[in-house]
Amino acid sequence: MQTLALKNVSYAYEKGKTVLSDISTELETGKMYAILGPSGSGKTTLLSLLGGLDTPRQGSILFDGTDIAETGLEHHRRNHISLIFQSYNLIDYMTPVENVLLTAKVDAVPILERLGLTRDEITRNVLKLSGGQQQRVAIARALASDTPVILADEPTGNLDADTAEEIIAVLKESAHAFEKCVIVVTHSSEVAAQADVVLEIKRGHLKVREM
Ligand SMILES: Nc1ncnc2c1ncn2[C@@H]1O[C@H](COP(=O)(O)OP(=O)(O)O)[C@@H](O)[C@H]1O
Numbered sequence: 001m002q003t004l005a006l007k008n009v010s011y012a013y014e015k016g017k018t019v020l021s022d023i024s025t026e027l028e029t030g031k032m033y034a035i036l037g038p039s040g041s042g043k044t045t046l047l048s049l050l051g052g053l054d055t056p057r058q059g060s061i062l063f064d065g066t067d068i069a070e071t072g073l074e075h076h077r078r079n080h081i082s083l084i085f086q087s088y089n090l091i092d093y094m095t096p097v098e099n100v101l102l103t104a105k106v107d108a109v110p111i112l113e114r115l116g117l118t119r120d121e122i123t124r125n126v127l128k129l130s131g132g133q134q135q136r137v138a139i140a141r142a143l144a145s146d147t148p149v150i151l152a153d154e155p156t157g158n159l160d161a162d163t164a165e166e167i168i169a170v171l172k173e174s175a176h177a178f179e180k181c182v183i184v185v186t187h188s189s190e191v192a193a194q195a196d197v198v199l200e201i202k203r204g205h206l207k208v209r210e211m
Pocket residue numbers: 013014016019037038039040041042043044045046
């Protein structure tokens with residue numbers, strides 16, 4: 001079991017007020033976490049620190065006990081992290097299979113099928129898929145790249161409520177079946193309620209709730 005940990009992490013943007021204040025917690029593979037909070041509470045900031053896209057002002061981010069600033073942020077991003085966005089970020093002139101093969105270390109087709117795409121859909125141009133199916137392709141790409149951590153920033157923000165629920169279920173099943181640490185940012189308490197653990201940001205502090 002691998003872990004990602006925040007150790008006394010504080011963060012403020014240049015000239016900005018403190019966004020995160022002395023946060024410490026551990027995140028394990030095999031679980032889905034939700035980072036919950038209203039707009040502007042620091043969810044994306046927290047995700048970018050965990051993903052090695054930015055560095056804390058104070059404190060450290062550890063992967064398997066080692067400070068990612070020591071091993072190198074680029075090493076952390078390349079070997080440990082996959083990102084999923086609200087806007088899917090697929091290459092739009094390619095099919096699902098081609099998109100997944102961009103980063104795949106394993107066969108793309110079984111993963112796409114397991115995530116609920118049909119044989120026909122996986123060889124269609126991605127723009128001819130619904131939003132929900134496009135997000136499944138983005139999840140498949142993250143799974144196929146074989147990193148232990150998947151970070152998703154508002155992955156259901158463009159989807160209707162039913163599709164959003166399906167996508168969150170797919171992410172949760174991915175955490176459990178593929179032994180991934182899945183961290184989903186959301187402002188929706190309904191989405192968060194499906195997670196194994198909810199990390200709620202309140203005035204820069206983190207409230208941890210096991211579900
Ligand atoms: N690049 C930036 N420069 C200055 N302030 C920023 C920047 N990005 C975000 N902020 C501010 O930091 C706070 C947290 O932002 P963010 O992490 O994006 O929140 P969330 O994702 O929860 O909506 C907000 O007050 C936001 O305005």
